[in-house]
Amino acid sequence: MTIGIIFISAIFMIIGMAVQSKLKSKFTKYGNLATTSQMSGQEIAQKMLKDNGIYDVQVVSVEGSLTDHYNPMDKTVNLSKEVYEGRSIAAAAVAAHECGHAVQHATAYSMLMLRSKIVPAVQISSTLSQWIIMAGIGFMGFGGGNSTFLLIGIILFAVTTLFTIITLPVEFDASARALQWLSTANITSSSEKEKAKDALKWAALTYVVSALASIAMLVQYVLIYMNRSRD
Numbered sequence: 767m768t769i770g771i772i773f774i775s776a777i778f779m780i781i782g783m784a785v786q787s788k789l790k791s792k793f794t795k796y797g798n799l800a801t802t803s804q805m806s807g808q809e810i811a812q813k814m815l816k817d818n819g820i821y822d823v824q825v826v827s828v829e830g831s832l833t834d835h836y837n838p839m840d841k842t843v844n845l846s847k848e849v850y851e852g853r854s855i856a857a858a859a860v861a862a863h864e865c866g867h868a869v870q871h872a873t874a875y876s877m878l879m880l881r882s883k884i885v886p887a888v889q890i891s892s893t894l895s896q897w898i899i900m901a902g903i904g905f906m907g908f909g910g911g912n913s914t915f916l917l918i919g920i921i922l923f924a925v926t927t928l929f930t931i932i933t934l935p936v937e938f939d940a941s942a943r944a945l946q947w948l949s950t951a952n953i954t955s956s957s958e959k960e961k962a963k964d965a966l967k968w969a970a971l972t973y974v975v976s977a978l979a980s981i982a983m984l985v986q987y988v989l990i991y992m993n994r995s996r997d
Contacts, residue, residue: 771986778979785975789968793832796856796965797848803953807849807861814865814947815843823868827851834860836867838882843868855954859962862948863969866940877935888929895922899987903994913991920987927984930977937973941966 805813811825823841827850828834834845843864849857870878902916945963948954954962 771983774979774982774986778975778982782972782975782979785968785971789972790832792965792968793856793860796859796961797852797854799855799958799961800853801855801858801953801958802955803858804853805858805953807845807852807857810858810953811843811845811861811865813951813953814862814944815868817947817951818865818869818872820868820872823872825850834864836864836871838867838871838878841868841871855958855961856965858948858953858958859944859965860969862944862953862962863940863966866943866947867936869943870936870940875936875939877932877939881929881932881936884925884929884932887925891922891925895919895926899923903990913994916987916991916994920984920991923980923984923987927977927980930973930980933973934970934977937970941970 803810808825808827815821815823815825823843825843825845827847828844830846831848832846834849836843843861845861845864849860851857867878869875896919899916899919902913902919905915941963944966945959948962949956949959
């Protein structure tokens with residue numbers, strides 16, 4: 767079973783790297799194509815917030831590449847420099863997507879609210895689960911030790927897995943809101959919207975891979991627990 771864990775980890779690591787590579791190539795490609803509106807990511811973000819009646823969220827520039835995110839704690843749309851200053855299809859797609867999260871927050875979108883509520887539990891589980899699981903497997907390997915420790919680790923890991931699953935509709939919904947607004951606000955043409963959709967699709971796939979990897983690992987841990995509990 768431990769070999770199975772290593773195998774699954776390796777497979778999803780390779781898939782994750784392939785998706786990340788494709789994502790970067792897509793954003794490089796669409797980052798070189800300007801939108802007909804010629805608006806910067808900052809301008810697009812501010813307009814989308816205003817169009818949705820949101821006036822208490824700031825749009826700020828942050829360091830790094832693909833570091834764009836919405837922070838519900840301080841109500842900021844954080845855009846990497848290339849998106850904040852960029853006037854490309856990629857910049858428009860990312861800026862609108864992150865504002866999509868701000869709109870979710872403002873409208874109390876249920877899945878975003880649920881994800882926010884379990885963040886504290888996830889911070890604990892993501893830190894402790896792997897160590898407790900490995901320790902639990904080790905204890906059970908010596909003289910058929912009690913499986914309770916492993917079960918605790920599995921429960922903690924399940925919390926993290928649940929978070930990755932809940933994240934999927936949150937990300938898909940933010941992209942859907944972004945694409946609809948980009949079209950209705952005449953920020954992108956129909957052909958540009960399709961390119962923005964393609965870029966966001968690959969960004970979403972990174973979350974899909976993460977969720978599938980977490981589910982596969984959880985199943986492996988449960989199988990280890992069941993097999994060794996019967997021994």
